[in-house]
Amino acid sequence: MIRLLFVVASVVVLSACTQPATRVAEAPAAAPNPLPGTKLSIDQLKAQMFHVSAGKRLKGAWPDAARVAVGLSFDVDNATATLSTGTLDYEILSRGEYGAVDGLPRILRMLDRQQVPASFFIPAASAVLHPQMIKEIQGSKLQHEIGVHGWIHERLPLLNDEKEEQRLLNLSLETLTRMAGKRPVGYRAPSWKFSGWTMGQVKAAGFLYDSSLMASDDAYELLLDGKPTGVVELPIERILDDFPYFGGNADGSNPSVADVYEVFQSEFDVAYEEGGLYLLTMHPHIIGHRSRVAMLERLVQYMKRKPGVWFATHEQIANHVKPLIAQN
């Protein structure tokens, strides 16, 4: 949002600078209504609210009478979000590059030690720039999953172009399918942001599941304009993401992995009590640092000490809950 405001502000400044002097005397254009929602009818409100929304909740028994399903996911953004904006700041770019150089290998070693599979959502350009990452992920015997995460981490509402969004989705799918040798079945929008076309394109591409939205703690079926899509949502949450704590506005200013551990563990404890779903979103260039992978490993060890914890890829979890859509 801050970046969007900056772009809007830049355009305003630029156009103000380039206007001829004679225009100065004209009355200023009315500012856009900052609260357009106040002018909508109930039907218009419903159309907006339920363009993409939560349908049937998909909560049933887990395999082997497990109490909770745990899905660890890693968004392998590295430097792509920065590259997508044309920002050639090599301090920032190298911070992303860390994900490929040290972050991902350290995470994969930890997962191997703990024998826990994970899902890796990779902007296809990130895979092209560091192709060894695909080999390293597939080098594990744990059969980790590779999912789609845009071409170059393009923010889709900012792209705001249906055809271009479709082109980039097709390119991402083709590229990852070729590199991984398997067509991905999972989709996660860059920055979790949908445009008005994303849900329709995700459904048309035949994805088994999306993992970008957060209307429930448990899996649910996504609705498009109020109609069932058959697409499973595996919900994410900002409090179950490394980025708000260590990246983003925090920008590394939160030194305490113990605080993050406490949030992650207590969320897991309640998911365990409720027989629910527990998903974490992390990034190799953020969580992949030494102290943070050590924290994550402590958390995995904590979860493994409890009986009945099913560690699975997002694909396995989505395949398990999808039949619930058809059940009464």
Ligand SMILES: [Zn+2]
């Ligand atoms: Zn991302």
